[in-house]
Amino acid sequence: MQEPDDFMRAVEAALFVAEHPLTAAELRQHVGEAGDLGTALATLSDHYAGRGINLVERGGRWHFQTAADLAHILRREKDETRKLSRAAMETLAIIAYHEPVSRAEVEAIRGVQVAKGTLDVLMEAGWVRPAGRREVPGRPLIYATTHEFLSHFGLSSRRDLPGLDDLRAAGLLDPVDLALEGLGAQSVLENDEEEA
Amino acid sequence: MQEPDDFMRAVEAALFVAEHPLTAAELRQHVGEAGDLGTALATLSDHYAGRGINLVERGGRWHFQTAADLAHILRREKDETRKLSRAAMETLAIIAYHEPVSRAEVEAIRGVQVAKGTLDVLMEAGWVRPAGRREVPGRPLIYATTHEFLSHFGLSSRRDLPGLDDLRAAGLLDPVDLALEGLGAQSVLENDEEEA
Amino acid sequence: MEDLFTPPPQPRADMLTVSFESWEGPLDLLLALARSQKVDLREISILALVEQYLAYVEGARKLKLELAADYLVMAAWLAYLKSSLLLPKQAQPDPSPDELALRLQLRLQRLHAMREAGARLMARDRIGRDVFVRPRPEGLRLVRKAKWAASLYDLLQSYGQLRARTQPAVHMVAARPVMTLDEAIQRVGTLVGSAIDWTTLESFLPDGQDGPMARSALASSFVAALELARQGRLEIQQDGIYEPIYLRAALPDQNGADQGGRRLL
Numbered sequence: 001m002q003e004p005d006d007f008m009r010a011v012e013a014a015l016f017v018a019e020h021p022l023t024a025a026e027l028r029q030h031v032g033e034a035g036d037l038g039t040a041l042a043t044l045s046d047h048y049a050g051r052g053i054n055l056v057e058r059g060g061r062w063h064f065q066t067a068a069d070l071a072h073i074l075r076r077e078k079d080e081t082r083k084l085s086r087a088a089m090e091t092l093a094i095i096a097y098h099e100p101v102s103r104a105e106v107e108a109i110r111g112v113q114v115a116k117g118t119l120d121v122l123m124e125a126g127w128v129r130p131a132g133r134r135e136v137p138g139r140p141l142i143y144a145t146t147h148e149f150l151s152h153f154g155l156s157s158r159r160d161l162p163g164l165d166d167l168r169a170a171g172l173l174d175p176v177d178l179a180l181e182g183l184g185a186q187s188v189l190e191n192d193e194e195e196a
Numbered sequence: 197m198q199e200p201d202d203f204m205r206a207v208e209a210a211l212f213v214a215e216h217p218l219t220a221a222e223l224r225q226h227v228g229e230a231g232d233l234g235t236a237l238a239t240l241s242d243h244y245a246g247r248g249i250n251l252v253e254r255g256g257r258w259h260f261q262t263a264a265d266l267a268h269i270l271r272r273e274k275d276e277t278r279k280l281s282r283a284a285m286e287t288l289a290i291i292a293y294h295e296p297v298s299r300a301e302v303e304a305i306r307g308v309q310v311a312k313g314t315l316d317v318l319m320e321a322g323w324v325r326p327a328g329r330r331e332v333p334g335r336p337l338i339y340a341t342t343h344e345f346l347s348h349f350g351l352s353s354r355r356d357l358p359g360l361d362d363l364r365a366a367g368l369l370d371p372v373d374l375a376l377e378g379l380g381a382q383s384v385l386e387n388d389e390e391e392a
Numbered sequence: 393m394e395d396l397f398t399p400p401p402q403p404r405a406d407m408l409t410v411s412f413e414s415w416e417g418p419l420d421l422l423l424a425l426a427r428s429q430k431v432d433l434r435e436i437s438i439l440a441l442v443e444q445y446l447a448y449v450e451g452a453r454k455l456k457l458e459l460a461a462d463y464l465v466m467a468a469w470l471a472y473l474k475s476s477l478l479l480p481k482q483a484q485p486d487p488s489p490d491e492l493a494l495r496l497q498l499r500l501q502r503l504h505a506m507r508e509a510g511a512r513l514m515a516r517d518r519i520g521r522d523v524f525v526r527p528r529p530e531g532l533r534l535v536r537k538a539k540w541a542a543s544l545y546d547l548l549q550s551y552g553q554l555r556a557r558t559q560p561a562v563h564m565v566a567a568r569p570v571m572t573l574d575e576a577i578q579r580v581g582t583l584v585g586s587a588i589d590w591t592t593l594e595s596f597l598p599d600g601q602d603g604p605m606a607r608s609a610l611a612s613s614f615v616a617a618l619e620l621a622r623q624g625r626l627e628i629q630q631d632g633i634y635e636p637i638y639l640r641a642a643l644p645d646q647n648g649a650d651q652g653g654r655r656l657l
Contacts, residue, residue, distance in 0.1 A: 012248030013262040017524040052208030066209040084542045093551035125540045153544040160328045166337045171312035172552030213530040262524045264517040289510035307419025358512040368505040372498045
């Protein structure tokens, strides 16, 4: 195998991190004017021809894509992961910290009603289960977390959940606006861009 | 050049489209049980070693990334990484080199309290997680690093932490009390006595 | 070992304008001072270090810099350590000053090691800064994909915010620096005894105050002067509106009554 030179390596890397297919002119902005771009693209394209990833040109723009015959392995399902709503997140947190707990108790802690759908979502996700009834008038259903909950959140037991003092010390017990101010004042993050 | 077989092509393609670094077990779910995964990963990793893209293993998870020497070509203005405060940097180092470690232990080394927002920022970045409690009075929460930490800083495992062996050999990761016992009552003040 | 950490400005005896806010506590300052000895931390002279720290803190106090309590606590401890180190060996208390010094040295070594480790970590090839991953990978078809995304951080954060929101707020009123009327009466009453001649009200104020404390001291001292005048212990004179106010001790024979007589009224 012929080792790629630095120009070709730069072309390869630039195409890899590009957010969109790139024209030759756009590529030039990254890799400079020094090398022979046409030859580099042709050589790379040849190199990747038999591999799991191919370098292809569509309408003058170049990009990497997976080989067509592997689509069945890699095809992505339509339903994307969704973020839990704030209500669901809070309900889940209350159940985790206070379990077993009835819906009325969750409402008492949150200070607002819990919609029927919220508990359904948590049960469908497999993180919450009914855990019997409380032996008080009305015999309300009580809820607890599941072991899927523990494994999803990387906890070995509920005792691993940080206590209130730990939350306070970590800065997680501040009201939202205060927490943001605190961040700004300490300038711990100059840039909020999430990294992979 | 040896043409990759379909199994290796599938591994290559799966890693290319994956949203996160993949463990061998996760890869298996996509590429099936047919091939020798270890060999495929090693061969691919060799193949990409001199190219513009590298296949790397971090904390048991595999992913493609661009070669480090091309950073100057690929870095864009908006890529500015988050700048950690000195407190956050030191706290992260202490957690990484001593893990698992409690907040009080971090404070003992730094000589100041861990400010609100320091652990918070490290957890939000995904580099630090609560890792259970220490079974001593008070059952303090202990913290450890994550596999995202290893990926982000390009470490195959915690053993690759820069200078870890030297620090350990010099006893600099032992608590002061332990180090004192090791040193016995030997005087460090000989210099001073000569000067005085 | 290469020092990757950008050293903070090295303090020198003639560089006392350095703000204490640039140090993260006494240990941080001590480490910077130790590094200024330019020797391996295992060979630093603890005695020299202690003297540097004490000189530094003393200089700051001369300049009337506001010093956080922990710097003063450390200064007191180091002063104790210094005097113990200078004692003859047989008179040494327990734990021995040598052990205390060694302990301090070990702490400085550990902090220094972690600071360098942090700097070396930051200098590695980091994702998003030195190496890059695909920005928008297509994603894999997952065999069993959790439908809901939620991290432990999200969970803890929402519980923390919930508790912060639902717990009764405690409002703390910060104590403002004031001079109370009692303090002012005490102070003016004591000082005026030595003022035979007319002396401006301002010269009875404590030195080195500014801002709200200065205004409070002025107001309280003025009211104190009125009260002391009422008691017959001093006299007040002002030539006109906005003119300076002068005080002096009341003469015993004035108004035919001395202080003791007044007190009877």
